[in-house]
Amino acid sequence: MGALLAAVILASGPPLSLSSPGAEASGEAPQETRDEAKGRKVEPAPLDFDLLPPEPTPGAAVDERFEREVRRRRRMLTLHQGLGIATWSALAATAVVGQLDFDDRFRGGGDTGRYRGAHRLLAVGTSALFLGTGLLGLLAPEPYAKKVRLDTATLHKASMGLAAAGMATELVLGLLARRSGGTLRERDLAAAHQVTGYATLGAMTAGAVVLLF
Secondary structure, X not given: OHHHHHHHHHHHOOOOOOOOHHHHHHOOOOHHHHHHHHOOXXXXXXXXXXXXXXXXXXXXXXXXXXXXXXXXXXXXXHHHXXXXXXXXXXXXXXXXXXXXXXXXXXXXXXXXXXXXXXXXXHXXXXXXXXXXXXXXXXXXXXOOOOOOOOOHHHHHHHHHHHHHHXXXXXXXXXXXXXXXXXOHHHHHHHHHHHHHHHHHHHHHHHHHHHHHO
């Protein structure tokens, strides 16, 4: 009798389900079923913005540095050329006034000393101009690759090197001549100073000519 009653209950009742009651009540499929139905993997959206600017390429940095050095070299050499002309003019004036001072003291001019102060001021000014002009030429950047060859720039540098040596020699001879004032040695030192001055002017003139013409 009990077996018959159990059989009747099983036959009349609804089929048992293994899914949760909540899912059946809402009519929705489980999470795994929905993802499989979409056919793709759910991923977070990527960030489409950068917090930092893009890094410059090495080639652009090299080109910018090259152009900057070219502009700087052009400015420095333009100033070098202008000061070079001023230095040549000052050296020529120093040579002329120095000759007048030499004639006044040693060639019957009466040793009045009227040219001595002007000659000294011109010598100091010319030396300062020569030093500044030379530094501009030496410190100008070299953005171009250069080969060692005999050209106008090389001749100019050689001539200016001789002029620099002449300026230094003039300075020493002039100081020694002043310290030997009133002795027989003074005239010899003054004459050597005079010859060196003309040689220095000639070297500077040659350096300017080969570069300008």
